[in-house]
Amino acid sequence: MLFEKISEIYFSPSSTTKEITNKIASNxxxxxxxxxxxxxEKDKEPRRFGDDELVVVGMPVFAGRIPKIAREKLQRFKSDGTPTxxxxxxxxxxxxxxxxxxxDLLKxxxxxxxGAAIFVSQHSIFTNVAKGRPDExxxxxxxxxxxxxxxNLDSTADIEVPGNKPYKEYKVVPxxxxxxxxxxxxxxxCVPACPQGAIPDDDPVVTDVDKCDGCSACIYICPEDARSFVNEGFDEAAAAFAEKFSQRKEPEFFF
Ligand SMILES: Cc1cc2nc3c(=O)[nH]c(=O)nc-3n(C[C@H](O)[C@H](O)[C@H](O)COP(=O)(O)O)c2cc1C
Ligand code: SF4
Ligand code: SF4
Known part of the structure; x- marks a missing residue:
């Protein structure tokens, strides 16, 4: 089926969500x-989508929620029944x-x-977890x-997905x-790549730790590998996390 427009909406600090959104849209x-x-904000304005279009939306999970800043931005997109x-x-x-x-937000x-899904990619903070995913x-x-x-494009079924209300409290990683x-x-x-404005444009070696939410965008974009998580205890936390979540999880679909 040919669509007037196929819009890809994503928030993807370490680029795996973007990769999956692209892959779905290319179908x-x-x-x-x-x-x-x-x-x-510096790019295109949000808009209202029509019912002759297709929208693909991908979000990473931050502490059991979609990232707060991504939620705020996504809120501004509206639709008149666009298959999504x-x-x-x-x-x-x-x-x-x-x-x-x-x-819920989209509806x-x-x-x-x-159609809704949970996909699995390399952990953007603890990169030894699900390393190299999405894989073949x-x-x-x-x-x-x-x-x-x-x-399922013509479906109007109310899709049930896992989760509870009220949603988990926002938690910022340390x-x-x-x-x-x-x-x-x-x-x-790294300066414009930071969604929180935590890297001053006159001094990119500094991070405003009160603004940084650990999203990892600056780490992935830096061509010199100069940026990383430098906190005390990070390596120990990474090792414990890798052990806890070593068992491979598989994608899940909901229709
Ligand atoms: C601040 C932060 C919190 C995260 N919380 C979770 C989580 O609760 N559950 C999980 O499985 N992965 C969590 N992750 C990992 C990312 O959701 C995951 O690596 C995702 O694929 C990253 O997508 P991206 O490559 O588009 O940035 C977290 C990552 C970050 C940066
Ligand atoms: S400074 Fe923090 S919030 Fe900004 S891109 Fe880097 S990890 Fe993300
Ligand atoms: S080298 Fe890395 S840390 Fe330095 S300004 Fe460029 S992206 Fe930022």
Whole structure:
């Protein structure tokens, strides 16, 4: 089926959510539009979507919720019954209430959610967990999910997904991104990449730890590997987390 527009809306600090959103959208034909919520105020304005379009929305899970700043940005998108594919992307730990929160928000804003999923990718903080995912097996599952969504485009069923209300309290992780001054070449790429405005534009080796929520965007964008989580106890926490969540989780679909 050919769509007037296929819009991809994602928030993806370490780029795996973006990769999965792209993969799902590429299963459909039409003109693609990208809404990258990491820095979208400087990009395109949000808009109201029509019922002749398709929307794919992907969000990472932060402490069992969708990231607060992404939620605030997504709230501004409205729709008149647009068929919408929604997924959250976990780091092989817990999904919490994130998928329920995402589908509730979309439905409240007029989107018709025709398929929902939980996918699994490399953990953006503890990178030894689900390392290298999405892998070949995940890509096959993503394709399978997109195919099923394609068969479900006309559905108006109220999809049930896991999660509870009230949603979990917001919890900010204790890890903050720091910078190794010896490695930084002052390219300033990390400054606009930070969704929290935590990296001053006149001094990129500094992080405002009160603003940083540990999203990891600056770490992934830095071409010199100058930025990392530098907190005391990080390595021990990473080892304990890797042991706790060593068992591979598989994607789940909801129709
Ligand atoms: C602040 C923060 C909190 C996170 N909380 C969770 C969580 O509750 N459960 C989980 O499975 N993964 C969690 N993760 C991992 C990410 O959800 C996961 O790695 C996701 O795939 C990242 O997507 P991205 O590559 O698009 O940034 C967290 C990551 C960050 C940065
Ligand atoms: S992206 Fe890396 S190298 Fe560039 S300014 Fe930021 S910390 Fe320095
Ligand atoms: S400084 Fe903190 S909030 Fe900003 S991009 Fe880096 S990890 Fe994310």
């Amino acid at each position: 459909f034909e039409g003109t693609y539009e990208i809404y990258d919520l990491l820095n979208y 594919i929604a997924f959250v992307n976990i780091g092989n730990a817990d999904v919490g209430d994130a998928l329920l929160e995402l589908t 409240d804003n007029g989107f018709n959610v025709i 097996k995940d890509l096959e599952k993503i394709k399978e999910f997109a195919d099923k969504c394609g068969e 890890f903050k991104a720091g910078c190794d001054e010896m490695l930084c070449t002052f390219c300033y790429d």
